[in-house]
Amino acid sequence: MSIKVKNLTYTYSKNTPFEKIALNNINLEIKSGELWLFVGHTGSGKSTLINTFNGLLIPQQGEVYIDEESTKSKEIKIKDIRRKVGIIFQYPETQFFLPTIKEEILYAPKNFNVNIDKKEISFYMQLLSLPYEYLERSPFNLSGGEMRKVAIISVLSYKPEYIIFDEPTVGLDYSTRESVFNTIKQLNKMGKTIILSTHWISEFLELKPNVLMLKDSKEAFIGSFDEFITLDYNILEDSGIILDEKLDLYRKTIIHKKENIKNKILNI
Numbered sequence: 001m002s003i004k005v006k007n008l009t010y011t012y013s014k015n016t017p018f019e020k021i022a023l024n025n026i027n028l029e030i031k032s033g034e035l036w037l038f039v040g041h042t043g044s045g046k047s048t049l050i051n052t053f054n055g056l057l058i059p060q061q062g063e064v065y066i067d068e069e070s071t072k073s074k075e076i077k078i079k080d081i082r083r084k085v086g087i088i089f090q091y092p093e094t095q096f097f098l099p100t101i102k103e104e105i106l107y108a109p110k111n112f113n114v115n116i117d118k119k120e121i122s123f124y125m126q127l128l129s130l131p132y133e134y135l136e137r138s139p140f141n142l143s144g145g146e147m148r149k150v151a152i153i154s155v156l157s158y159k160p161e162y163i164i165f166d167e168p169t170v171g172l173d174y175s176t177r178e179s180v181f182n183t184i185k186q187l188n189k190m191g192k193t194i195i196l197s198t199h200w201i202s203e204f205l206e207l208k209p210n211v212l213m214l215k216d217s218k219e220a221f222i223g224s225f226d227e228f229i230t231l232d233y234n235i236l237e238d239s240g241i242i243l244d245e246k247l248d249l250y251r252k253t254i255i256h257k258k259e260n261i262k263n264k265i266l267n268i
């Protein structure tokens with residue numbers, strides 16, 4: 001089970017004066033159970049790539065395979081891809097349209113024919129620290145952070161195999177951000193495949209995620225977290241990540257360890 005990207009190129013407004021290559025020959029494989037961080041400056045192509053994973057965008061060149069089936073295949077139903085690949089878009093709360101939180105949460109499972117029981121809803125609400133009593137409330141009368149949490153639950157509720165978070169913490173305060181990141185970590189520990197586009201990567205170093213860095217629509221780096229974090233400072237700056245104290249200390253420790261090993265080898 002995997003998402004495979006082969007020689008993917010995506011161009012907006014192709015053959016018009018506004019033509020823009022947003023992805024240029026991307027290759028990638030995301031295996032079941034993995035955690036991936038997508039980093040890169042604004043406009044580098046992260047959202048475009050994410051939107052090809054559930055058939056929202058179909059590549060003009062190259063392929064995206066979801067569990068070995070190309071999103072271009074005539075046999076594949078877009079609804080089946082959407083069921084498998086759940087995306088939490090930026091500002092997902094703008095898509096609310098039902099009168100109660102309960103109805104918002106149950107809408108997608110009904111649409112995709114997925115069963116969800118009270119216990120599971122309660123589990124997700126607890127995970128995101130939302131009181132169960134909120135279910136009967138209107139989603140429009142919540143704080144911005146609470147709305148974001150409801151929007152996240154309304155994707156988790158249909159149990160997609162792959163869960164993609166496209167900058168899920170934009171505009172949130174520190175404590176809501178922590179709550180969202182803890183939920184993401186918990187879901188990955190439970191075996192869920194997670195792809196997360198974010199600038200806040202220090203939160204995830206314990207989980208040893210994989211990192212894809214995009215720059216000017218191209219892959220600038222693909223590899224392990226430790227390889228990524230030991231790249232030169234100017235490359236890290238180019239990736240748009242927030243290099244906080246914790247992350248910088250971790251970086252220095254890894255570099256120090258690598259140098260020690262090199263010295264030991266030289267002394268043999």
Ligand SMILES: Nc1ncnc2c1ncn2[C@@H]1O[C@H](COP(=O)(O)OP(=O)(O)OP(=O)(O)O)[C@@H](O)[C@H]1O
Nearest residue numbers: 012013020022040041042043044045046047048049
């Ligand atoms: N609908 C569109 N039509 C034309 N160009 C677009 C469209 N959407 C995105 N682009 C352009 O494609 C490039 C990649 O955009 P994309 O949104 O994928 O980047 P991003 O890395 O996700 O940025 P951000 O972090 O700001 O969301 C940018 O130059 C952007 O202006």
